[in-house]
Amino acid sequence: MDCIDVCYKTVGSHPIYLNVYPPKDLIPGQRLPALIYFHGGGLTVGTRTSWFPTWLTTRLAASGIVFISAAYRLFPQATLHDIGDDVKDIFTFLSKKDLSFRAESGQLFGVDAERIGVAGTSAGGTCAYLAAIHAVPRPKAVLGIYAMLGNAFSAHVLTPKTAIFSRGRELLDPAKFAHLLYPGYLSDTTITTESELAYLPADSPTPGWPANPRMPLSRLYQQLGTMLDYCTGLHSPSLSASLRPLLAEYPAESDALALHDAVLASGLVPGDQHVIIPQFNISRDFPPTYLWHGALDTAVPCAESRVMGALLERAGVPVTLRVVEGVDHSFDYVPDAEERYGHYFDEMVQFLKTNLG
Template sequence: MLKVSLPYKQVDGLEIYFDAYYPSFNLKDDEKVAESGVEGSDTRHLPAVVFFHGGGLTVGDRESWFPQWMHKRFSALGYLFISADYRLLIPSTGHDILADIQDLWAFITHPKLEIDFPSSESSFIKCQIERNAIAVAGVSAGGLCAYLCAMHCIEPRPNAILSLYGMGGDFMTPHYLTPKSKPFFQGRDLLDPLDPTLRPFVNSSDTPGVFSSLQVITGSPLSYHPPTHAVPGYPANPRMLLARLYLQLGTWLDYYLDEHNPSISEALHAILSNTEGSADELDDGLANKLKSVIPARHLSLFPQYAESLKDWPPTLLLHGTEDTAVSINESRNLFRLLTPARRTVDVDRLIEVPGAEHSFDLVPDTEEKYGELFDEVVGFINLAVSQKHER
């Protein structure tokens, strides 16, 4: 496997990277050409998939929850596979993450970008990305990143969007806005907001300005306690618990938008508290009232309010019906919004996986369980990219 890591931007002296994986398709022949040393003969023009990792926007990096099944299939079809870092919530915000997505897109679609993959100590395979043959994919919070790319990256636009149990299809729900008093995520115990390891990341009235001391980060690797720990396998990196904690407190949107005092989540919860279901099940008056609470400067971070839905590329949403981290109703709502915006039918697909939980595609026997489904998913995206590229 050939891989290179490249910075695509710098923020306050901090470089933000992406990894590019050269496709397995015809790799041996390409290496032979590169080693031949024939000037210019080894440049390849390749389609690409840009992947965003999950983690609630609070944890993870470009190697976290890496979808081997997705990489393997696109690589075999001749795609470059790009996995990107982005700034994480606390102290960064959703606006910072959106800026990273836009800057990444500008970098990889630059007509003069050339990526060199070392095939030996003295030779390289040179390639350029086909600007009009790029799909965007993401899992969980990475699905939200893919949606933001569809909303804001328009020159050129992505050719297809692939979201697995993606966040952002509907933020106006009790899942985001209601404090929890009993386990809600895979039956796991509720977290203690006063836990000293979590305390630095929690906004409260007695810790004003606490986030100003936190360092901007673009990646936070997964880490677990060893078997000798009191709770073997429990997350050793406290950031791994933050998204769940914010959902537990009903304040995730406060951190996403940096709207804590007053809390935008509390204002929305006050409106929603006497209503069951999600915004798509509410009457138009109440749904508009919820939207009106969000300052106009933040609407660009809400896929459900995107004015560009009619211009989105073909979109495939894949979601388990028993997901307790990101409700399947989010994908259902986004699919509902996409459908009337289209001029033709069957542009988009929503595939529901019966009985599947969050991250169902990362289980040990994933190929045995879902291999045919993965073939179907990648086939849909490849067809969308190919058809757009041919026009």
């Protein structure tokens, strides 16, 4: 597939890139609708090509829509404030009137900044939400695929875990990750925007386990109940710890909207942090949204999309929520995904085509 690497911003001396995939049947000089896609990885790991949604790129290519896969800064050195800045800067970059890309065929094409949608899987869904709230021009559509932080105040996010909780995977020893936990990571100011997936070889004592220590890092933040601390940079005192007592007052999933309202009213989340909490920024101006989630997701519970969907409905935003029964996280990457979920894939692309014009 034709892919164009483009630097959209530099932080210090560190360039951050987009991969731009033109559609088929280009007309020279044409300005086309586009979808910006944000990869998953718990905001701690991943690249522009990891967990790549081939089903989405191929359908968009046939529909005349440019697919753009974006890198962004990663935790722990970055916070959601930094990631939000990256997301906004993508839109600023793509809005340049003289910006054009050259396909392998030699044809030049551009992106119509008024016809851009956003999509993200897992942690990438958080980036898509931030784009929907803060990007200029505002995206025309949001596609959230088991999107993370649709509900930032759940027990899954805030509560320390003492038993296996995510996809049957073992609990982690924090001592082995001290350099990536607060305050250890503060001594390393390296900017990371691309962190490759890597696994231990077959002759290793633990074959197939992550060789990149960033890969289980998001799970460790969830295990410790400190994910919001890394989102905000508020570790001491811990924002997560300050919010935990509210969970006892609203323990059930059915209490999620009431808990949301209670957190907002409590003042425990400082005002300057509200901008990075997606659920604090829902209004009628939020773009039409399609949410897709597995009912048995243990990495990003389905309740995150249910809460986001309910908040969007409450604000009068057009929203579609599709819950797939009996499946956990990343279910669209199984070998027979096209057979199982092709009708959902078609529906999602039709949603994008309808809203991107």
